[in-house]
Amino acid sequence: MRPLYHPSKEDISTEGILYALSDPIRAQIYSEISCSEEAPTCSxxxxxxxxxxxxxTLCQHFKILREAGLIRSERKGVELRNFSRCGDLKERFGDLIRAVLAAYGLKVGESVQNVPSEPKKKAVAEKSRPR
Amino acid sequence: MRPLYHPSKEDISTEGILYALSDPIRAQIYSEISCSEEAPTCSxxxxxxxxxxxxxTLCQHFKILREAGLIRSERKGVELRNFSRCGDLKERFGDLIRAVLAAYGLKVGESVQNVPSEPKKKAVAEKSRPR
DNA sequence: TCAATAGTTCAATATTTATAAACTATTGGA
DNA sequence: TCCAATAGTTTATAAATATTGAACTATTGA
Known part of the structure; x- marks a missing residue:
C-alpha cells in the first residue's frame, strides 16, 4: 500500500483548498479536526x-482534505490521527479558511483563528462539545 | 425558452456560492463582473x-453563477448584461467572497469590497484594465 | 420577413463521485 | 507464530456532473 501523500507547504493551492472545503461534509470534518485537541480519526x-x-466515502473525503494540504494524517497504532496543518496554512490561507468556515457557521481551531488585528490573547477554548 | 432563474436573496447559500467560486474560471468571471462598470456579457x-x-460552456458557467445568486443577468437588446448582486451579497457573504477572490489573487468590485474596519473612503478605481 | 448576433438547450461523451466489496496494515492475544 | 479484531485503503462499477458541438430561441435592424 502506497504511503499517504501530503503536499509540501508550497504546493498547497487556493484551488485545492476551495475544492476541498466546497463540500459541506468535508468542511465540517475539517472544522472538527482543527478544533479538536485529540486529532480525530476517520472513523x-x-x-x-x-x-x-x-x-x-469517508476515506475519500480524508484523502481530499489531506491532498489539499489541510490535514496531516499520522499513524498511531491501528488508527490514523488527523491534525490540521495550521502552521503551513495560517499565513497564506488563514483568512480564506476562516471565512469559509464562518460562512458555513462552523468553528475554526485557535491555531488557524489568530485574528491579526488583536494582540493575540488567549482564546477561551471550547473543548468538551458533543459530536 | 424558460426565463432565467434568479434565487431570492434568502435562498442564496454558502454552499452554492462556494461551489460556484470553487471553479477558478467562474471565480475570474465573477471577479471581472464585480469590478466592471459596464456589466459584461457572456461573450x-x-x-x-x-x-x-x-x-x-460559458453559458453553463453563467448559469451556475446566476443560480448561486452571485450575478443577475438582464437582457439589453440582443445581449444579456451581467451584474454582481452586491446588495444581496454584501451583508451575509461579503467576507466570504472577498476572501475567496483575494486567495485567488483576483480583484473584487468596490460594492462587495467595503472593508468594515475602515471608515469607508473612496476607493481608487481601476477601470481601464485589459481583459 | 430576413439576416445577423447573442445566448440557451439538447444530446453525446467524458470525467468525477459514491460506495460495496475486497484488500492491506497494525496490534494484542492464544 | 498465527489468528482475530480493528482501522483504513483500494478497486470496480454505477450514478451523477461536466463539457461541448449542433440545433434551437430571442431580439434587433435593414
Missing amino acids: NFLTLKNHKLPKS | NFLTLKNHKLPKS
Whole structure:
C-alpha cells in the first residue's frame, strides 16, 4: 500500500483548498479536526449530524482534505490521527479558511483563528462539545 | 425558452456560492463582473487568459453563477448584461467572497469590497484594465 | 420577413463521485 | 507464530456532473 501523500507547504493551492472545503461534509470534518485537541480519526465521523457515512466515502473525503494540504494524517497504532496543518496554512490561507468556515457557521481551531488585528490573547477554548 | 432563474436573496447559500467560486474560471468571471462598470456579457469571456472557451460552456458557467445568486443577468437588446448582486451579497457573504477572490489573487468590485474596519473612503478605481 | 448576433438547450461523451466489496496494515492475544 | 479484531485503503462499477458541438430561441435592424 502506497504511503499517504501530503503536499509540501508550497504546493498547497487556493484551488485545492476551495475544492476541498466546497463540500459541506468535508468542511465540517475539517472544522472538527482543527478544533479538536485529540486529532480525530476517520472513523470518528462515521455518523455526522445523524447521517451515516460509509467508511470508503469517508476515506475519500480524508484523502481530499489531506491532498489539499489541510490535514496531516499520522499513524498511531491501528488508527490514523488527523491534525490540521495550521502552521503551513495560517499565513497564506488563514483568512480564506476562516471565512469559509464562518460562512458555513462552523468553528475554526485557535491555531488557524489568530485574528491579526488583536494582540493575540488567549482564546477561551471550547473543548468538551458533543459530536 | 424558460426565463432565467434568479434565487431570492434568502435562498442564496454558502454552499452554492462556494461551489460556484470553487471553479477558478467562474471565480475570474465573477471577479471581472464585480469590478466592471459596464456589466459584461457572456461573450466578453469567449477568450479568457489566452484560453478559448466554447459558448455553451460559458453559458453553463453563467448559469451556475446566476443560480448561486452571485450575478443577475438582464437582457439589453440582443445581449444579456451581467451584474454582481452586491446588495444581496454584501451583508451575509461579503467576507466570504472577498476572501475567496483575494486567495485567488483576483480583484473584487468596490460594492462587495467595503472593508468594515475602515471608515469607508473612496476607493481608487481601476477601470481601464485589459481583459 | 430576413439576416445577423447573442445566448440557451439538447444530446453525446467524458470525467468525477459514491460506495460495496475486497484488500492491506497494525496490534494484542492464544 | 498465527489468528482475530480493528482501522483504513483500494478497486470496480454505477450514478451523477461536466463539457461541448449542433440545433434551437430571442431580439434587433435593414
